[in-house]
Amino acid sequence: MKPFMTIKELLYGLETKQFSAEEITKFYQDRIEKYNPTLNAFLEQFETETIKTELYGSGLLAGIPGALKNNISIENRTITCGSKILQHYKAPYSATVTDRLRQEGSIILGTTNMDEFAMGASGEFSAYGAIKNPWDTERTPGGSSSGSAAAVAAGLVPWALGTETGGSIRQPASFCGLVGLYPTYGLFSRYGLVAFASSTDQPAPLTKTVYDNALIASALSGHDPKDSSSLPEPARDFTKNLDGKLPKNLTIGVIKNSLKSDGVDNQVKIAFERAIKHLEHLGATVKTVELPDMRYGIQVYFILAYAEAASNLSRFDGTLYGTRAQGTEGLLDMYIQTRHDGFGSEVKRRILMGNYVLSSSHKEAYYKKASHIRSAIRAAFDNAFEHVDLLLSPTVATPPFKLGELCDDPIAMYLSDYFTVPNCITGMPALSLPCGYTKEKLPIGFQFIGPRLSEEKIYRAAYAYEQSTDFHLKNPRGYE
Ligand code: GLN
Numbered sequence: 001m002k003p004f005m006t007i008k009e010l011l012y013g014l015e016t017k018q019f020s021a022e023e024i025t026k027f028y029q030d031r032i033e034k035y036n037p038t039l040n041a042f043l044e045q046f047e048t049e050t051i052k053t054e055l056y057g058s059g060l061l062a063g064i065p066g067a068l069k070n071n072i073s074i075e076n077r078t079i080t081c082g083s084k085i086l087q088h089y090k091a092p093y094s095a096t097v098t099d100r101l102r103q104e105g106s107i108i109l110g111t112t113n114m115d116e117f118a119m120g121a122s123g124e125f126s127a128y129g130a131i132k133n134p135w136d137t138e139r140t141p142g143g144s145s146s147g148s149a150a151a152v153a154a155g156l157v158p159w160a161l162g163t164e165t166g167g168s169i170r171q172p173a174s175f176c177g178l179v180g181l182y183p184t185y186g187l188f189s190r191y192g193l194v195a196f197a198s199s200t201d202q203p204a205p206l207t208k209t210v211y212d213n214a215l216i217a218s219a220l221s222g223h224d225p226k227d228s229s230s231l232p233e234p235a236r237d238f239t240k241n242l243d244g245k246l247p248k249n250l251t252i253g254v255i256k257n258s259l260k261s262d263g264v265d266n267q268v269k270i271a272f273e274r275a276i277k278h279l280e281h282l283g284a285t286v287k288t289v290e291l292p293d294m295r296y297g298i299q300v301y302f303i304l305a306y307a308e309a310a311s312n313l314s315r316f317d318g319t320l321y322g323t324r325a326q327g328t329e330g331l332l333d334m335y336i337q338t339r340h341d342g343f344g345s346e347v348k349r350r351i352l353m354g355n356y357v358l359s360s361s362h363k364e365a366y367y368k369k370a371s372h373i374r375s376a377i378r379a380a381f382d383n384a385f386e387h388v389d390l391l392l393s394p395t396v397a398t399p400p401f402k403l404g405e406l407c408d409d410p411i412a413m414y415l416s417d418y419f420t421v422p423n424c425i426t427g428m429p430a431l432s433l434p435c436g437y438t439k440e441k442l443p444i445g446f447q448f449i450g451p452r453l454s455e456e457k458i459y460r461a462a463y464a465y466e467q468s469t470d471f472h473l474k475n476p477r478g479y480e
Pocket of ligand 1: 119165167168196417
């Protein structure tokens with residue numbers, strides 16, 4: 001076996017008996033043991049005995065190991081959400097996505113590190129230490145699905161699930177040279193995920209290639225009666241139309257703000273412009289699309305996300321879940337002390353802001369207004385999709401930044417999500433994939449955004465782009 005194999009290659013190797021499922025598992029376990037001390041991508045690595053008890057099955061992912069972000073429930077496994085408050089908390093049941101991946105025969109090797117309660121864009125807000133980017137360990141892998149992205153990029157697992165509320169899969173995918181999906185809201189079940197902002201939270205895969213991503217997405221797809229927001233859609237095979245050609249008569253809209261904005265790093269701009277040219281060369285018609293309302297995306301997203309977080313996280317008060325402060329005087333004191341000790345500063349900031357924007361004296365000015373602008377942004381996207389099939393923009397305005405660089409500047413950190421939040425608040429799918437590298441050999445990503453339920457089209461276009469370029473074939477050095 002060799003490092004950095006794709007799921008497709010592993011499945012072929014299994015089928016042609018080049019190696020066994022046991023050998024694959026051992027291979028990746030050894031890699032996790034060897035490289036995780038440097039990266040801090042995994043919070044827990046599962047023992048071999050447990051893995052043996054899991055079914056290899058004969059499903060789509062039979063014998064293929066992977067990892068789950070630690071806000072996705074696996075029955076009887078610790079689910080910390082990167083927080084001290086849930087340090088010893090064990091999930092009482094498994095998430096639907098966990099069950100589906102296991103039913104398809106995949107083997108879960110462990111849980112990955114993350115920004116506390118998925119709030120962050122750098123992996124530095126984990127209570128269990130910052131996660132490193134395998135391309136340059138002085139830099140962030142992005143966040144909040146930091147551990148999942150670092151693990152796949154370094155070849156510690158061929159796939160991992162992350163969750164995304166406003167960029168947490170695509171931004172780390174861009175920073176780590178990977179493919180990352182944000183699905184149509186409701187396409188994959190949220191049952192068994194710990195909620196941050198329920199109206200945009202979604203689980204989805206991080207992989208090295210578009211095909212692998214489409215394969216995991218196929219395993220996750222299909223209606224889940226346990227999740228009231230799950231769409232009544234049948235399970236799909238997102239790999240079946242990946243033939244290396246763009247969808248017929250594809251019209252792509254380049255979001256104008258994405259080229260004009262001063263905030264976009266020059267190397268990102270150059271790689272993105274090259275990607276546009278390449279898509280044109282493949283036969284796409286390219287137009288420029290104005291989406292001026294997109295600039296309100298960040299403000300709207302953070303107001304809504306703060307509000308939903310404040311409400312969702314009110315359940316962590318020391319009575320039902322996780323740790324409880326000891327030696328306190330009375331119930332109120334226990335609540336206060338538990339939350340004071342258990343939550344990190346970014347989570348506290350968001351709870352404070354969330355309660356503020358929801359307070360009776362301010363909800364009209366903030367929460368209600370943000371909800372209105374959310375509808376306006378959705379209308380602007382719907383309107384754009386009357387004229388183009390897919391939209392295009394860089395995934396993030398910059399290459400991966402240095403660890404520590406934005407820690408004390410929450411606004412600058414939030415701006416990292418400029419291009420990723422607008423489609424999340426409108427429930428529309430997007431896929432980030434690599435389109436270049438900086439002079440310092442740091443990955444750059446761009447994204448396709450589509451109307452609701454356009455995943456098949458997005459995967460097809462992305463696959464055609466990927467297969468006619470070589471960005472997905474590069475790997476970080478030092479993990480051979
Ligand atoms: N970086 C964004 C935030 O901090 C996105 C988080 C997410 O998608 N979970 O909220």
